[in-house]
Amino acid sequence: MPTETFEFQVEARQLLQMMIHSIYSNKDVFLRELISNASDALDKLRLEALRDESLDADVSDLHIAIETDGEARTLTVRDNGIGMSHDEVVQLIGTIANSGTAKFLQELKQAKDAATAEGLIGQFGVGFYAAFMVADEVTLVTRRAGQSEGTRWSSTGEGTYTVEPVEDAPQGTAVTLRLKPVDQEDQLFDYTSRWKIKEIVKRYSDFITWPVRMAPEAPADGERAEDAEDGKAAAEPETLNSMKALWARSRDEVSDEEYHELYKHISHDWSDPLETLRMQAEGTFEYQALLFLPSRAPQDLFAREHRRGVQLYVKRVFIMDHCEALLPEYLRFVKGVVDAQDLSLNVSREILQQDRQIQLMHRRLVKKVLSTIKEMMAQRPENYATFWREFGRVVKEGLLSDHENRDAILRIASFPTTHDQEKPATLQQYVERMKEGQEHIYFMTGESRTAIENSPHMEAFRDKGYEVLLLTDPVDEVWVETVPEFDGKELRSIAKGEADLAKEESEEDKAERAKRQEDFAGLLSWMTERLGDEVKEVRLSSRLTVSPACVVSDTDDVTPALRNMYRAMGQ
Numbered sequence: 172m173p174t175e176t177f178e179f180q181v182e183a184r185q186l187l188q189m190m191i192h193s194i195y196s197n198k199d200v201f202l203r204e205l206i207s208n209a210s211d212a213l214d215k216l217r218l219e220a221l222r223d224e225s226l227d228a229d230v231s232d233l234h235i236a237i238e239t240d241g242e243a244r245t246l247t248v249r250d251n252g253i254g255m256s257h258d259e260v261v262q263l264i265g266t267i268a269n270s271g272t273a274k275f276l277q278e279l280k281q282a283k284d285a286a287t288a289e290g291l292i293g294q295f296g297v298g299f300y301a302a303f304m305v306a307d308e309v310t311l312v313t314r315r316a317g318q319s320e321g322t323r324w325s326s327t328g329e330g331t332y333t334v335e336p337v338e339d340a341p342q343g344t345a346v347t348l349r350l351k352p353v354d355q356e357d358q359l360f361d362y363t364s365r366w367k368i369k370e371i372v373k374r375y376s377d378f379i380t381w382p383v384r385m386a387p388e389a390p391a392d393g394e395r396a397e398d399a400e401d402g403k404a405a406a407e408p409e410t411l412n413s414m415k416a417l418w419a420r421s422r423d424e425v426s427d428e429e430y431h432e433l434y435k436h437i438s439h440d441w442s443d444p445l446e447t448l449r450m451q452a453e454g455t456f457e458y459q460a461l462l463f464l465p466s467r468a469p470q471d472l473f474a475r476e477h478r479r480g481v482q483l484y485v486k487r488v489f490i491m492d493h494c495e496a497l498l499p500e501y502l503r504f505v506k507g508v509v510d511a512q513d514l515s516l517n518v519s520r521e522i523l524q525q526d527r528q529i530q531l532m533h534r535r536l537v538k539k540v541l542s543t544i545k546e547m548m549a550q551r552p553e554n555y556a557t558f559w560r561e562f563g564r565v566v567k568e569g570l571l572s573d574h575e576n577r578d579a580i581l582r583i584a585s586f587p588t589t590h591d592q593e594k595p596a597t598l599q600q601y602v603e604r605m606k607e608g609q610e611h612i613y614f615m616t617g618e619s620r621t622a623i624e625n626s627p628h629m630e631a632f633r634d635k636g637y638e639v640l641l642l643t644d645p646v647d648e649v650w651v652e653t654v655p656e657f658d659g660k661e662l663r664s665i666a667k668g669e670a671d672l673a674k675e676e677s678e679e680d681k682a683e684r685a686k687r688q689e690d691f692a693g694l695l696s697w698m699t700e701r702l703g704d705e706v707k708e709v710r711l712s713s714r715l716t717v718s719p720a721c722v723v724s725d726t727d728d729v730t731p732a733l734r735n736m737y738r739a740m741g742q
């Protein structure tokens with residue numbers, strides 16, 4: 172096959188332009204990204220070899236090697252992992268799978284200043300393309316384990332890339348960067364410098380479970396002879412990372428930065444996590460876990476293709492990404508690692524779903540996440556506010572699916588309310604503010620805060636000074652139907668018949684209302700008759716103060732918004 176030239180997909184091209192004219196100031200992270208990819212490739216190969224015994228692959232010395240050439244100004248990151256086929260190279264390196272890319276680029280274009288742009292890139296992460304921050308040409312040579320032919324991919328990042336077959340490529344992938352000239356002002360370092368490489372690996376990739384090696388310092392000319400006599404010892408490559416599993420080390424041995432780097436490797440996110448959770452269970456069933464709450468929701472959190480779940484290790488050996496069995500759907504944003512001591516290395520997803528130990532871990536992990544959110548609420552309110560803004564919609568799904576923890580979820584939830592335009596309220600705060608004589612927690616669901624506030628249903632409540640929760644997330648329509656009460660107080664929709672304030676009015680008001688009811692009896696029965704099948708009943712209402720009439724549903728009827736939602740789902 173001859174050399175083929177391809178054009179980058181539009182989004183990929185835009186992203187590359189950003190990298191080439193890099194607005195991202197911390198360029199060192201390109202190496203972290205390449206090592207992260209190499210590590211993933213080694214994990215994948217080890218797993219595939221475990222599952223498929225006929226796979227013709229060498230798994231005897233899996234590692235990552237970094238090679239530099241000061242004269243040619245090149246840097247190579249090599250792994251002997253899974254590699255890529257020709258089609259995979261075109262697909263994975265030429266296009267960007269992330270469904271949020273277009274939106275991200277739009278936001279980036281509108282970014283007012285460099286700091287905002289940098290923040291956006293940090294939240295998005297760019298993986299392999301980060302190489303173009305420091306290189307003016309990138310070449311990748313790869314051969315998929317089990318296949319005989321290799322592929323060379325090369326690009327300067329300017330619109331096109333070439334792909335051609337390679338005869339004698341070793342198994343795995345080698346990414347070679349032709350480095351841009353060093354530029355102090357641009358903070359562009361000499362990435363062929365040994366100490367610089369060592370420093371970056373130590374800082375960002377120390378926990379990587381595969382050895383990251385570098386050939387020994389090339390001896391100066393005169394020393395060559397002595398070295399040869401020294402024999403093998405002098406030629407031994409140096410391993411730059413400690414490979415220590417962070418989750419197995421005690422808390423005071425590990426810095427926050429180290430935890431954050433592990434998070435970035437696992438999540439492919441460039442920003443720090445909001446919270447780091449550590450768990451160590453000893454005894455008959457031993458496991459360790461490091462969980463992270465991200466600081467921002469990924470674009471695809473509600474997309475069907477979103478892959479959830481933490482990484483599962485067994486006795487320090489990586490078993491799988493996206494282990495769904497360990498955490499419920501409504502905590503799908505949680506990232507992290509769980510390392511179990513007593514599971515078989517051959518566990519499959521099917522077995523995991525049934526495994527009693529896994530179910531036990533699942534329960535404990537959920538409790539830990541929920542209690543951490545509660546603790547944030549009390550001790551780090553700003554973090555909690557960020558968390559709830561980003562993930563509250565997802566957590567509320569648990570009110571439907573997780574009966575065991577329903578109360579715990581209600582206690583960590585907060586909702587927009589009529590009490591404060593800006594600040595959401597917890598149910599606890601709502602209850603503490605309830606007016607004299609108010610028995611219930613009132614809420615209304617709807618599409619937006621404004622829509623609800625302009626609803627005629629609000630009038631009487633505003634008049635009485637009763638606080639109303641303004642529930643605008645689609646999931647709110649559903650959970651309010653199944654959660655009857657909080658702290659002994661019923662949750663009531665103000666758009667439904669039973670929320671009628673009549674019960675809470677004074678004796679005087681009651682007498683007045685009875686009289687009015689009599690006065691208008693004729694009109695009401697006439698109206699009920701005239702409207703016929705359109706309504707069940709026409710009632711005199713105490714809930715309106717300005718509007719002449721409004722439509723309410725019976726307590727057991729579905730709300731209009733829920734009806735719309737069912738319709739949208741085709742039911």
Ligand code: ADP
Pocket residue numbers: 204208209212250252253254255263264297298299300343344439
């Ligand atoms: P991400 O790692 O977030 O998926 P990247 O841009 O870093 O995104 O990499 C894109 C894809 O290219 C990876 O998902 C992987 O499939 C493939 N890839 C990158 N580097 C390697 C490598 N060293 N070996 C095998 N596949 C790789």
Ligand code: MG
Pocket residue numbers: 204207208298299439
């Ligand atoms: Mg990557």
